Amino acid sequence: MLATRGLTWRIGEVAIVDSVYLDLEPGEFLGVIGPNGAGKTSLFNLITGLRRATEGRITLDGQDIGALPPHRRARLGLGRTFQASSVFGSLSVRENVRLAVQAHRGGSMALWRRAAADREVAAAADAALDRVGLAHRGTALAGTLAHGEKRKLEIALLLAGEPRVMLLDEPMAGVSAEDIPELVAVIKSLTGDSGRAVLMVEHHMDVILELADRIAVMHHGALLACDTPETVMANPTVQEAYLGESL
Amino acid sequence: MGTVILLALTGLGLAALYFLVASGLSLVFGLADVLNFAHGLFLGVGAYGTWWAAGNLPGAGPDGFGFVLAVAFGVAAGTLVAILVELVLIRPLYSRTIEQVLVTVGLSLAGVALLQATWGADARPFPRPDWTRQVTGILGAQVPNGGLLLIIAAVLVLGAILAFLRWTRYGLVIRAGVENREMVTALGIDVRKAFTLVFAIGGAAAALAGALGGVYFGTVSPGQGSSLLIFAFIVVVIGGMGSVVGSAYAAVVVGLVQQFVNYYGTSGLGDICVVGLLAVVLLLRPQGIAGKVATA
Amino acid sequence: MEPVLSVEDLSVRISGLHILQGVSFTVAPTGVTVLLGRNGVGKTTTLRAILGLTPPAGEVRGTIRMGAQSLLSQPTHRLVRGGLGYVPEDRDVFAGLTVAENLRLAERRGTSPAYDKVFALFPELDRRGRQRAGSLSGGQQQMLAIGRVLLNDNRLLLVDEPTKGLAPKVVTEVAEVLERVAESVPVLLVEQNLAVVRRLARDAVVLAAGKVAWTGDAHELLLETALTKSLLGVGSAEVKH
Amino acid sequence: GSPQDTATGGGDSAAPVKVGLVYSQSGALASYGKQYIEGFKAGLDFATKGTGKVGDRKIELTEVDDAGDPAKAVSAAKDLIGKGTKIIAGSTASGVALQVAPIAAQNKVLFISGPAATDAVTGANKYTFRSGRQSYQDVVTAKSFIGDPAGKKVVVFAQDGAFGDANEAAVKAVIGGAGATVSSVRAPASATEFTPFASQIKTAKPDLLFVAWAGTTAPAMWQTLDQQGVLASTTVVTGLDIRASWPTFGAAGTKISFLSHYFDGASDTEASKALKATVNTIDLFHPDGFAAAQMVVRAAQEGGDDVDKMVTALEGWSFDGVKGKMTIRAADHALLQPMFQAKLAGSGTAFTATAQKSLTGDETAPPAVAMKG
């Protein structure tokens, strides 16, 4: 459903993302790995529209979305999380999620209705919070959350938007070992239903191996390989450039 | 031809005055991240300091070395006030941008009122050497010496600030401090000193602008600083916040546009053009001409 | 052996929240002491309190000593100049400055910065000297943040989750670096990656809900399945890989 | 109480006469205001022969600072009127006078405008008078500098805005009407660099340059006109401002022909002696305050508490003021008064003005306008 064709982003002479061809099938979970600075986050930025590609096309369900601003792409069903948590720091955790739910329900321009009175939004938001295990932090200001909690809130924001294609940028970074299985379960549950596709960057290999159907490897902006986990892990270049010796 | 040269040179004189005001503003604004509405006060202190010294300080006077001494006193006074303001008022408020606005607005109101309470609302004649009242014939144009003095001073100030930013570590410390003060301290640097220094330099530049502005206008009055400030702000923004070179370019553009449009167009059009220029530059290049923050 | 750092009865309140409640532990003069605990227990808060970086709204009580010297009430920059290196959790590189400028800023007066050591560890930093740090990838920023403290000689390093967001290969490299660093300088490390902990840590301090739940030998902790389960909430299976 | 209560002016014969003075004590025009109030107090002494009373009734002054802001002046006026004040005087700034005048008419109280020079106060309404001169009288005085204007070329150099407009219009009417060709060079009030304008003036080669410029940039403007040789090449006329400003003309001061509303020594009247005795050196706006006090006393004497009677008593009244013979023209309440030509002499900070000529109130009379309200 999501496809990139020769997607390239150059700054000056340097290609940060270099002619990437990717296809994401409905219901598929595609892991993205690669050394630091390979261009994974940049690829996400191109797909979600925070950066404009210098060459190449991006299509969603066959429609070319390369020229749309971020919010239009989001409305078409693209959702993402950020590598560095970006939540609404001066709003409460619950308000954060409600805002996301509201955005998903069509971005009401109502000026006169009471937002708090919308039970459906509230219920959907609470459900999302429950799912990531943040329900007890609902009234805390998002800005004062500890790092790991912010990661969870990021995912709750994403869930609230019920996107069809989800881009997760290192969701496990900084999450305490105890909570990783829980979060993995949450992410796993996302894909099971309704043909939702996921693109996830992650450096925790065990998580990637547990979740991904296929793994794409990026290196110096280019797609080095895109194949089943077994094949990718066996690839000597990947071993050498990315995994190194295990601890 | 004579007219064009006259307009160009007087325009540059005006530009030099704008630059002197804007350079300090730009440093404080771009480097210390303080939107300093009290900059006009430093200007006023510099002007009144010079004026007072010429009349009261032994050895100082309106002429020759005495005048240099008077200006030096004015600049010192402005610098001192700037340092005090930073130490007492701004220091507790870093990273609280909005409260800084409140304090600097309050300071500009109170400061100007204080000058007025002390020396009255009326303009006072400004002590200055006689040659600054004369003109120099350049290619058939009678160019006022006061304007030429401003141009020379502006070039010197530009050079000095650039040297400071390039050759000392302070430029770096300040730029980093704007982004994240805490982390600069966590690298073992006393960031507060650097910020005080920026204020001192900004204050000195403003005070010099005040003193030379006094020469140029021939008078000193409490509100003078604030009325120059709006154009200085425009120059800073067009030039790109924190870029001293950008401010210099912008000052030249603003000065010349004002001068030529006022002559060839109808009156008042010059101001509107400058304001229009600001809007256009920002819409096309929100980061200003120089476009990079805090570069030399 | 005299501990290099001793924290006694440390309490931190931030805007009414009691985040740390009477935390006491010591850091051994050699090797890595690791600070463990779930998200939000106050690990970062502890490190920042040691450095005097608690937000103005906060209130710190207790004693923190390095040798005979009391650290509380000293300004941060003086502590750092006295040999306390800090690698913050969110990297906090100066996004507007270039990599080279970031490093130059970290030089301390009166010492000769060990650039060769840093560039040998992270050649990337040498190559990208002129790039704005803000446009570095997450991992590259992490390298810069670590490289920055290694420029100088320190008496103690406070390192907050240095491997977060790093590729497995780099994680291994960073672990090696820290291992080598720890040979000469003691390190107080906050880390979630238990594999890294296993490799580096000599002593461990486990926080839970703002209090110290366990201190002792790190390997002992990781070997005792029941202990890890109850303190860190993970089974030994997870610890292993 | 009721929200529409206002105190009524005590009708009994011993109650004091309440007079409200709303003028600038602070702000940019504070020094004008200071002269005004000094003049007023001296005038009150003079007109009541030192008793401060009209008949048995004491004149009770309430001074309010408007800081040059019309909104504050309006608030102050409403407050005074609400407390039963029937006479309000003051208004240092034109903007203030223009906005207080309608308040006076709406509430039927007497308003005597002060130094505000705008022509628009004249004929504003039945309840509004003025105690100072108006721009038109300045221009008529300027005309006296060029003898026969027919065929002469006159340039007006003025600020953008209403003040400049009024001056330009007045010059066109007065001097242009007498046969001169009048053109104008206008500059923004905020201008700090005057070379383009000086060049334009010089190119025009006028026989007479009339300059209407107020504000702190005036010295820079004069210096530029001097440097570009304008002052040397033609007769330049402008209004003589307060004494404090004289040194700021610098070398240009002695090259300019001044029209003057008043300066110390311009007249030698009883009133001027009395004024000088209290203030030592008379300045530009002392006479306005003095005249205002004389008018207040007259109104209180003749009108009691009846404002309409006060108006009648003032309309057409002639009196001996500081400047000489003053007449309130009944039709539009213009204050006909002598005006002066002056020269400055001296250098440094010591300048003196000497009168060249004085014009009578009739000679400088503005054309009558219809009463607007």
Next chain:
Amino acid sequence: MTVIDAPPAQVPDELTPQRGRWHRVRPFLPLVALVVLAILPYSTISLPGIFEGPVNSPGTLQILAICLIFGGLAAGYDLLFGRTGMLSFGHALYFAAGVYGTDILVTRAGLPLWQAALLTVTGGTILAALLGAVALRTVGIAFAMVTLAFAQVGAILVARDFGGLTGGEEGLPLDVSGLPAGLVGVTNTVNLYWLALAYLTLVVFVVHRVSGSPTGRVLAGLRDDERRIGVLGLDPYRYKLVAFTLAGGLASAGGVVYVLIVGGASPHITSSELTLSLLVMVVLGGPGTRWGPVLGGVLYMYLDHRLTAFGTSDAVDSLPAVLSHPLSQPLFVLGTVFILAVYFFPGGLAGLAPRVAHLTRSLRPRPRP
């Protein structure tokens, strides 16, 4: 680099339901305050030193009316600044458009008041929408400066007195002959007071409703992270434009009332200082809080008006010259008050209530464990 951060984090109260002992009464407190303010003119209490005359005297009512208007203006400005994080330096333009628009239509064109008011508010809103559409292409300090530039053009146009419409620096007195009799004359000041109160109520109500609405939630999000809003699927530009237009419309409505109260327009109100004072009012009160901006606006205007009297009072005159000279400068006192306010009431007046509550709580004896 962010030159202008979002104002200090304040959760809009509208979005977080209050708890506590008072939470049942709280919703009615504003209503009580409104009733008290509405019947205030029937009281003859004198507050010596605070007001010149009794509360129901025209002078007092006039000052109160002006204070209320600025309370409303500040609340409207806060919709931009405190709640959306947009720092506009040109908000005075829309207020001035209201003042001059009404004045010109009534005085020069002779329209009846209601028509003039309607036209003006519509025009002011459209003006805000148009200029906002352009200015919002920039963000941060650039946005502030573009709005400042627009306002500056407005100020120049007013000062130049194009077509003799504005009266230039002398201003334009309002022609009251066609106005309803109830709005003219000192005895009717009370009606103007009620009008101002109505305006304030309207603005507070609108701002409150909007902040608590779904759109308000988006505005609060915009203040924190605009990029994030985009990625959630909302167009930041549209929402900011809505806020800008609404605030502009409210400001021009304020202008309509103000011109009636003051009885004319003067160029003071087009100056950039006025925008700056709006900012000061909001910060003084507490940005993003429900009552802070209102209190800030009222306090600012009260001081601005009353300090002139303070400066000339006997108490000040009797002080030695070093003190009495500066103190007789109203702006000196005003400026000093701002500076002190920052250090003594951080977070603005609105931050005072929780601090007092905290204080009383900590003073109460705690049960021993």
